[in-house]
Amino acid sequence: MTPPGTPAQAPERPPENPSATAAPPKGRPAQRTRQVRELGVLLAVAVLITATWLHNPGFLSAQGVRDLFLGATVLSVLAVGQAMVLITRNVDLSVGSVMGLSAFGTGILFVTFPGLPVPVAMLCGVAIGAVCGLLNGALVTTVQVPALVVTLGTLYAFRGINHWWADGGQVNAHDMPAAFLALGRVSLLGVPLPAAVAIATVVVVGLYLAHYRSGRELYAIGSNADAARLSGIPAGRRVLTAFAVNGALAGLAGVLFAARYGTVDSTVGTGMELQVVAAAVVGGVAIAGGVGTVYGAAVGAVLMTTITAALPIWQINQFWHQAVVGALILAAIGLDRLLALRTARKLGGGGARGA
Amino acid sequence: MVPDHTRTPAGTVSRLRSALSLREAPVLGALLVTLVCAAMFVDNFATERNTGFLLLSVAAIALMALPMTLIVITGEIDLSVASTLALSSATMGVLWEAGVPIETALWICLAVGLAVGALNGVLVTLCGLPSLAVTIGTMALYRGLAYVLLGDRAVASYPQTWVSGVRDTVPGVPGLPWTVLAIALLAVLFAVLLHASVLGRSLYDIGNNAEAARFAGVRVRWTKFWLFAASGLVSAGAGVLWTLQYGTSRADTAFGLELQVVAAVLLGGVSIFGGVGTVVGVMAGVLLLGSLRNALQLLGISSDVLQVVTGLILIASVVAPSAAARLRARRKAPGPRPAPDPDDRNRPVAAPSGEES
Amino acid sequence: MPEQQPPAPPPLALDGVSKSFGSVRALRGLSLELRAGEIHALVGENGAGKSTLVKTIAGVHRPDSGQILVDGETTAFQAPADAQRAGIAVIHQEPTLFPDLSVAENIFVGRQPRTRLRTIDRALMRRRTAEAFARLGVETDPDRPARGLSIADQQLVEIAKALTRRARVLVMDEPTAALSGVEAERLFRVARSLRDSGTALLFISHRFDEVFALCDRITVVRDGAFVSCDPTPELDVDTVVRRMVGREVSSLYPKEEAQVGETVLEVEGLTRRGVFTDVSFSVRAGEIVALAGLVGAGRSEVVRAAFGVDRHDTGTVRVLGRELPNGRPRAAMAAGAALVPEDRRLQGLVMESSIERNSTATRRGPLSRLGLLRPRAERDAAREWGERLQLKYGDTTDPVSTLSGGNQQKVVLAKWLSTRPRLLFIDEPTRGIDVGTKAEVHRLLSRLAGEGLAIVMVSSELPEVLAMADRVLVMHEGRITAELDRDAATEETVMYAATGQQPRSAA
Known part of the structure; x- marks a missing residue:
């Protein structure tokens, strides 16, 4: 029977406003809003594709569909990993560099060991990413320095290593085995193999985050790190894992990039980091941690790449692309804020102030 | 909890110490070592010509780092600075092509910068959105607008008087371009503002505890809004400078520069969590990165190494203090098991003993 | 008490525990014994070391010296998880929930019931949460997020956590500081019923009326050291206050007459x-x-x-x-x-x-x-x-x-x-x-x-x-x-x- 009011002592991240004892809501308000949020982005993708297709049926030709899939592949794989890290209330700005390093590393492996089986080279690419991710994670968890700073540092360091390693050179398609390059062309039930890999990744990570203890614990850590520690959650290990998986996925993205384009130099993935964060944010993953799904992040990535593909069809100057993406990001975070305010109002008397 | 100490004469000493806070010492030291080593071992480093070149090369970053310092101290961040620079540069290009004289174009560019900075400010303060996300968005948006204005063209027909004008040195002081002098004066202004003014004091309060600042009558949102607006304005100024300095306007100009600015600010001892930092440290950070790059270039070492070095010193700058604190803590509290508390040394709180890196 | 022939060792006891932070000695050889089926009060001034004690019991701090005994056996808690495994539940002064997770997940975090595929059994989790809430007499929806719960409700969630964990020792650090009278009364009802079912409770509070109404024994601490421990009936407020402060408290509330003006x-x-x-x-x-x-x-x-x-x-x-x-x-x-x-x-x-x-x-x-x-x-x-x-x-x-x-x-x-x-x-x-x-x-x-x-x-x-x-x-x-x-x-x-x-x- 408490009248609405502010609690006497607010915990670190205070549940916004105390309320009457549980306004008994039907269903699951929070989950529902979240699902609505992700479905909203999916709907946006669907509308955009349909409208573009109606405008110009060529958009969904076999080749068009392939391009659409392949375009979204790299960004969604990266976004899935980034979402994991963001959910723990961290961020990894080094993914672009890691992806570049892995792409180049895979290429160099083929040059150095021409007979190397394709899967081994691919695994090596992923492993390069995982090692980079582990390094980031170790710096963040053991030395306990902010992820933004650490990964900004490794962004430069990894890219520098890549440049130094490449020394201005590049790996060309003819250096790579045909079997590897074919990966970019093979289809699985109409879905290009790289895209199928990306979809599988999204589903596996998504299931893991939703249905496994350690997955849910990532949300717990991002939601309230102190409480996580007090609850006996091995926060350090979980965050380390998130960074390692993110690194491995960045590595995978690098491999997929190499397979698709065949030509790799030391600038692959430059500037990708902020695009990836943007994709995750568009998909409803909160920068402040604890909220969002990898499905959302992946759909966010698809939306961003679809816009890229659709603009020319609408005869919109390609130079508008960046501006549109920027506006989209702002719209997405604005929407998240609105939804959060609405949920807060539904659950507890007053709205959330400030913050 | 705290032993009752009367005031110690060490108060003044500790005051002096805190004035040159320990956080800035490493970056200042590193800068000094770099400059001395480069002057001794790198040919042509300590020449008038190179000094001017070096200073001009960091001018834009130094400019943008000033408002960024204040913003990070309040616990926010502005990643859109490089895009604002590009937008300003593109605006200049379009206006110049349209026949607008530079004197007029310049003011329009600054106005554009103020406007886009204010938009950041509105989104962060009025809408209550996280600045990291907002400015990632506006980073794309403003860069996008630059593309919309210029496409992939370049405008390079700026009058030579203006282009060489920014490189002119202060009469009687070879090696010191007047633009750099102007930036230095601006830095002094920012330093005074931050460290000695009522406003500056409230910035630290906002960064440490915005709620308490609000209770003490600080207009938190208002202040943050103007910081973002100022950041836009200064970045646009950097855009004008950049355009004239390199005599060209392009939409992709200064791509990725925002991270260099942030790196310099963090390197300079500003805490990403807000509430801590000095202008002196940040300027040292900017110069450190600039002179390293310059020295490596003179040595003919590719800039790749510089990237690695930048990354590593940035990491070191956060890891070192944290690791040092842990080491100290371990030394103080010996392990979990051993013997009960030794003797209770009541270390004077006021006078920190010697050097605690 | 004399009912049991071989007196069962207390579920939790502290023996001569010391803990220092830098030069501050928060705990000095403190001993404490929590018995099953008893509500034990811990009182002391602020800074007397109560919070450090709670955190030591919770496994957050490790004592510099002294022992923690669970069922009479020496134990070393390396982390909060160890204390939880030993059946100790702590409700901290400020509830520590995850605002973005559902109430049910908050209760079961880290130990969600699992299906054969090792995935989380949400239905079971929800059911067990509802059961615990029914026992506590609250009507919170297990699926709502913890964000927006009042402090009182947050504390009940914490207690539900202890219930579902079948904790044998429940520590409550100033749970009523932010509660209204009605809410506090509900909390006490729960505490008493837990005691009657054999749980050992440690109750920390500044409110003497609550301490005297609820607790069976009262331990007083001062400056991190043990002062006294007596059954409640043998104590009165003045005695406790005197022991807490270590001196006579003459007049707590001086009040002067004032000229009332404009x-x-x-x-x-x-x-x-x-x-x-x-x-x-x-x-x-x-x-x-x-x-x-x-x-x-x-x-x-x-x-x-x-x-x-x-x-x-x-x-x-x-x-x-x-x-x-x-x-x-x-x-x-x-x-x-x-x-x-x-x-x-x-x-x-x-x-x-x-x-x-x-x-x-x-x-x-x-x-x-x-x-x-x-x-x-x-x-x-x-x-x-x-x-x-x-x-x-x-x-x-x-x-x-x-x-x-x-x-x-x-x-x-x-x-x-x-x-x-x-x-x-x-x-x-x-x-x-x-x-x-x-x-x-x-x-x-x-x-x-x-x-x-x-x-x-x-x-x-x-x-x-x-x-x-x-x-x-x-x-x-x-x-x-x-x-x-x-x-x-x-x-x-x-x-x-x-x-x-x-x-x-x-x-």
């Missing part, structure tokens, strides 16, 4: 939707007016709105006849108002900042020249007020976080009193500070009123309200339900009004 504050029809409604009152110079009521009645909110930290929807606030603009603390300050907020650490101080910066934060304008601060003036001002309030500190450049709670409160007071206000809002003036400083604060308030300051005091401590206030305004669910003169204000009349019951004619 009207300083007039609040008319102040309303903030859903928080408080139609609040009107006035305060005159030299008066102390207390806002009493249960936590959550809207008292702090009224004060915050009157000062302008929060906006109000309708109504007016006038200070010395001048109407204050809505939501502008600066204007209120300029008009001569000051607000000492409820939460020192979150609202009153910038903990990382120095004593002098904190104590001069409200008048940097006057202390500066041409917009530039003069360090010497700041330091002198800080010292002057430090002396006046008998602040115990090392140097004015030390961060306030190094001060004790009482001294921190003095810095907040210095910060506001140095503005020479005509009107002082003071919210929970003595929360969480030791008995000695408490008396100092009361003396100070009384003297300030004598000097002609108008004071509006929000307090949850009834004795404080009754002793200090010239008039008592009682709030209930966002409205003022009674205005009582000093003579008419008694524990009964205030409580009746605070709980929304009709005042009875007889006193």
